[in-house]
Amino acid sequence: MNASFLLFILLNTGFILLVSPFFMSLIKKVKAYAQGREGPRLLQSYFDLRKLMQKEVVYSPNSSIIMRITPYLNLGVLLLATLFVPVVFIPNAPAGIGNIIVFLYLLVIERFFTALCGLDSGSAFGGMGSSRLMSLSAVIEPTMIIAFAALAYVLKTVNFHEMFAITAGSTIPESPTLSLISISLFIIIIVETGRIPVDNPATHLELTMINEAMILEQSGKNLALIELAHAIKQTILMAVLINTLAPWGLATELTFAGIVISCFYFLVKASLLAGLIGLFESSIAKMRLFRLPGFYMMAFFFSALTILMEVFT
Amino acid sequence: MIASLLADPALLEDIVRILFVFVLITAAFILSTRNIASLLTVYAVQSLLLTLIAASFYLIEGSEKLLAIAALTLVSKVLLIPLFINLIGEKIKISRDLEFNYLEPTASLLVSIGLIMLAYVFLSGFFDEYVLGKLFFIGAVIGLSLTLMGMLVIFSRRKVITKVIGYLTMENGVLLFGIFVADLPFVIEILIVIDLMILVLLTTILAIGLDSTKKEYHQRLQTLKIWSGREE
Numbered sequence: 001m002n003a004s005f006l007l008f009i010l011l012n013t014g015f016i017l018l019v020s021p022f023f024m025s026l027i028k029k030v031k032a033y034a035q036g037r038e039g040p041r042l043l044q045s046y047f048d049l050r051k052l053m054q055k056e057v058v059y060s061p062n063s064s065i066i067m068r069i070t071p072y073l074n075l076g077v078l079l080l081a082t083l084f085v086p087v088v089f090i091p092n093a094p095a096g097i098g099n100i101i102v103f104l105y106l107l108v109i110e111r112f113f114t115a116l117c118g119l120d121s122g123s124a125f126g127g128m129g130s131s132r133l134m135s136l137s138a139v140i141e142p143t144m145i146i147a148f149a150a151l152a153y154v155l156k157t158v159n160f161h162e163m164f165a166i167t168a169g170s171t172i173p174e175s176p177t178l179s180l181i182s183i184s185l186f187i188i189i190i191v192e193t194g195r196i197p198v199d200n201p202a203t204h205l206e207l208t209m210i211n212e213a214m215i216l217e218q219s220g221k222n223l224a225l226i227e228l229a230h231a232i233k234q235t236i237l238m239a240v241l242i243n244t245l246a247p248w249g250l251a252t253e254l255t256f257a258g259i260v261i262s263c264f265y266f267l268v269k270a271s272l273l274a275g276l277i278g279l280f281e282s283s284i285a286k287m288r289l290f291r292l293p294g295f296y297m298m299a300f301f302f303s304a305l306t307i308l309m310e311v312f313t
Numbered sequence: 314m315i316a317s318l319l320a321d322p323a324l325l326e327d328i329v330r331i332l333f334v335f336v337l338i339t340a341a342f343i344l345s346t347r348n349i350a351s352l353l354t355v356y357a358v359q360s361l362l363l364t365l366i367a368a369s370f371y372l373i374e375g376s377e378k379l380l381a382i383a384a385l386t387l388v389s390k391v392l393l394i395p396l397f398i399n400l401i402g403e404k405i406k407i408s409r410d411l412e413f414n415y416l417e418p419t420a421s422l423l424v425s426i427g428l429i430m431l432a433y434v435f436l437s438g439f440f441d442e443y444v445l446g447k448l449f450f451i452g453a454v455i456g457l458s459l460t461l462m463g464m465l466v467i468f469s470r471r472k473v474i475t476k477v478i479g480y481l482t483m484e485n486g487v488l489l490f491g492i493f494v495a496d497l498p499f500v501i502e503i504l505i506v507i508d509l510m511i512l513v514l515l516t517t518i519l520a521i522g523l524d525s526t527k528k529e530y531h532q533r534l535q536t537l538k539i540w541s542g543r544e545e
Contacts, residue, residue: 176331183338271459283509297419301341304426309334312433 004254008091015263016082016239020231021045023238023274032276043233052224060217062122070117071218071225074110078232081106084160085239087266088259089251090168091161099160100148100286107192110233111137114226118214129213132289136198136210139296140191144301147184151244152308154178162238168247177306182245184306187299188240189277193234196281197295235270242269268290325369326448332366333455336489337429340462343482344425345418347409348540349474353395356478360390363485366452367492382492394481398474412471412526421469425462432457452493459486471526480511 023047032039041047056082059067083093084103095100115133118126154177155163160257167178191198194211203214243250249265286293339359367383407474416424433454440450465481467476484507491504 073402176327177334180334294417294419294422297422298341300344301422301426302338305334305337305429308426308429309330309451310431312454 002092005091007095007254008086008089008093011088011259012086012091013079013082015088016226016232016235017079019267019270020235021049023235023270024227026226026274027278027281030275031202033283034282046225049224049228052227053221057222058117058218060121060123063217064121066113066116066120067217068222070113071222071229073113074229075225075232077106077110078229078236081236082232083138085236085243086161086164086250087239087243088262089254090165091254093161097226098159100152100158100160103160104144104148107233107269108141110229114211114214117218122215123217125209125216129210129216132210133214136191136292136296138295140188140299143184143296143300143303144188146300146307147181147188150177150181150184150306150310152301154181154310158247158257164243164247164250165252167244168250168252171224177309178244180302180306180309182241183298184302185237185241185244187295188238189234190280191296191299192237193230197284197287197291200286227287237290238270239266239274242266242273314475314543315343316443320535323374325373329366329369329448332369333451336362336366336455336459336485340459341422341425343466343478344421344462344469346410348526349408349410350383350399352478353398354408356481357395359482359485360386363488364391365487369494379492383489386488390481390485398463398477410470410472410475413469414471414502416465418469421465425465428461428465429454429458431462449493453490456486456488456490456493459483459489462470463488466508473527476527477511477515480507484511515520 022042022045025040025042028044029039029042083102084098086105111133115130118130118133120126151163154156154165157163157166190196194201199210199212201211203209204216209216211230215223220224246269249261249269251262336359339355339362342355342360343352347356364383364387367379367386371377371379371383436450436454436457440453460483463479463481463486466479466482468479470476470479484504487504487507
């Protein structure tokens, strides 16, 4: 392991960890404004996390080791995944870091353990959420694979770091089809973070819950870790989209100025994207559960089309 | 600045390629959208995309015919036809088409991916000896796929008003095909015929009622003694 990569681990992971809760509250704020409310403060997520951190953890008597390790495991897995998506600078990474397939598997591990955790608590809500998550995953998983495969096909590499080095080097999107993939990536962000047409993050209503149902039994510190992991997942996926479509400002070399500029640009672009997500969420209604496969199929169609366009030309 | 950008054929070709993709996306929306007002908006957007394609293609090729096509499309399909159908839609008070024959939207999207590949395979066998440019070839493929997807809309939708939009989509496909496989008077002939068909269809439907499914429509035709064909 070289020194620059060590620095990358500290900076990239630290930066994403630091800014992730901010985007969560920013989206809440945008949604609140769209509904004519004042909304929470922009730093509210940090206060919530601090408050939860100080609270006692309560376990259901039915729960097993799964319930105890899942928060740590999820956060750990996602912190590892942050290494795959450079936002401060593109490092000289050892083999395997940045590989798309590993990245997808990391996301799946997180999802798998969240579902297990929902079952583990023994509550009816948790099991329902897990069952919904798993059945929807069966549809969104192929879509995600196709979307990332399209990305790999267009940029001719399966490594995120190399991909972003290519896109950062060009002023307009490298290939016109990249702008198409970003639509699929946007849908993937919406789906993976459980946002409105798919799931409503702001409610604990039985009919609509998917993600919230599974973490309903979590409390205290564990809940804080899970929420943090969720926020990190959102930031990583946003970073993938940003680096694909609008990579301007991402430093490809390790310089102090480059890192500052990258961080600044990322904050601006991610805030814009978060605003866009908030507006998107405000503008459409929650879909019925059985309409969701159609929504996912749209993303699948986009991605498949992207690959076809590249093959045609 | 803009003029110099517009003079660059490589950039224009990229733009046209992006527009192609968006055309297919609008077709996908036409296959799956249930709200009639948004269906019409999507159709208008699709026609606008065709206008833009024709206009940017004019900048590459410089043939006045393309400009004429662009203007014609803009006036007729972006403005007039959607406005017209919208007026009818308001009169007959239906806002949604939830009924599908044989194929749910999810399945039809899968089928249309297959159709696009089929169009590609078919045309690549066809145009092998002609040395068409890359762009022309994709244009032909997208045009043919759009036509096939329009057929799929007609096939899978139940309400007559959405079937009409299917026809219009098909016609857009033919137009796209006509733009890119250049100088095919026959294609333009077909275009006019389909236009006429739509016109006839629209007027009859306007007279008889657009709020029905095909079966009810036949019944109404029979009660009004306009058509005495046997019910299937």
